[in-house]
Amino acid sequence: MPKMKTVSSAKKRFKVTGTGKIKRKHAFKSHILTKKSKKRKKALTKWTLVHEADMNNVKIMLRLK
Numbered sequence: 846m847p848k849m850k851t852v853s854s855a856k857k858r859f860k861v862t863g864t865g866k867i868k869r870k871h872a873f874k875s876h877i878l879t880k881k882s883k884k885r886k887k888a889l890t891k892w893t894l895v896h897e898a899d900m901n902n903v904k905i906m907l908r909l910k
Contacts, residue, residue: 855906859895867895867903 859867871889878886895903904910 849908851908852906855903859903859907860892861907861909867900867907868892869895 859869861867870892873881874886874889881889901910
């Protein structure tokens, strides 16, 4: 059998932490930034964790499961 490939879009968007959690970037940071406050844009820059409800799907895409 051939090896299972990871989903290319997923490997570009998600990172696995040392404890096995999956982190992601925030959306809404690419354009139409003039109407957003500095505080909001700065908060969107940071990484956050993937929600529990989406964890299974992301793990399948990254072939962690």
